[in-house]
Amino acid sequence: AALLWVETPSNPLLRITDIERFAALGHACGAKVVVDNTFLSPAWQQPLALGADVVVHSTTKYLNGHSDVVGGAAVAREQDVSEELAWWANCLGVTGAPFDSFLTLRGLRTLHARLEQHGRNAQALAEWLAGADGVAKVYYPGLARHPGHEVARRQQRGFGAIVSLELAGGLEAVRAFTDGLAYFSLAESLGWR
Incomplete structure (x- = not known):
């Protein structure tokens, strides 16, 4: 399966990618489109609404906001993709610890x-x-x-x-x-x- 990975804004030069345009190009080629949204978070940019299939975040950064958790999240547009990601996370043991999840939720409040x-x-x-x-x-x-x-x-x-x-x-x-x-x-x- 083909995959188009987009990081916008990019690190470190803050290049901006037109998500709608790249999603259309990726889908035209049969690719799933994944957007790394770490530098903006869902508060500032919502890639799924712009056509991405999956959005990933480093929850270590803005989502947690207190420098006391290492984590990440992948959110999928389609239920079957979400279920497959959850299955792999469980199999590989990359699910977040309960207290780390609590701390990330604390950060989301602010x-x-x-x-x-x-x-x-x-x-x-x-x-x-x-x-x-x-x-x-x-x-x-x-x-x-x-x-x-x-x-x-x-x-x-x-x-x-x-x-x-x-x-x-x-x-x-x-x-x-x-x-x-x-x-x-x-x-x-x-x-x-």
């Missing part, structure tokens, strides 16, 4: 409020960075000059909370920047802690 503030902060930061000395390029779909801005406006309820940038001056400038930060860590999970 998801919308957290994302609203994250979005405001990201928009303000992206706009500031776009005019800052030493910044060569800012990647944020909330900026009108972002190549995916119009698609993002159409298919998303918010532009996200991740901002990527390129510094002028190459690796030397990057080292000077990171060395000058009071708090910085390399992290696998959006850098919460």
Whole structure:
């Protein structure tokens, strides 16, 4: 069986994919369309409503929101696909622990409020960075000059909370920047802690 995998916005350059368009292309080829929605969550983007067959989330990130759970979710449009995913999850032992599920549900209660503030902060930061000395390029779909801005406006309820940038001056400038930060860590999970 064919599969078309879409990550939108993409990590790390925040490229925006037109989900409706790619879903139509995938379905025309007989493929199932899966969208990784980790960077937006269902609060900001609903890929199933845009034609995707399956949407996946890292529940570790925004859905949990408290940096105390590692998990994921796959949600399918069709019942038979959902049942098959559940069967495989059970067989492979990748079902979430009860307490981890409780903690994720706790995070869902504040998801919308957290994302609203994250979005405001990201928009303000992206706009500031776009005019800052030493910044060569800012990647944020909330900026009108972002190549995916119009698609993002159409298919998303918010532009996200991740901002990527390129510094002028190459690796030397990057080292000077990171060395000058009071708090910085390399992290696998959006850098919460």
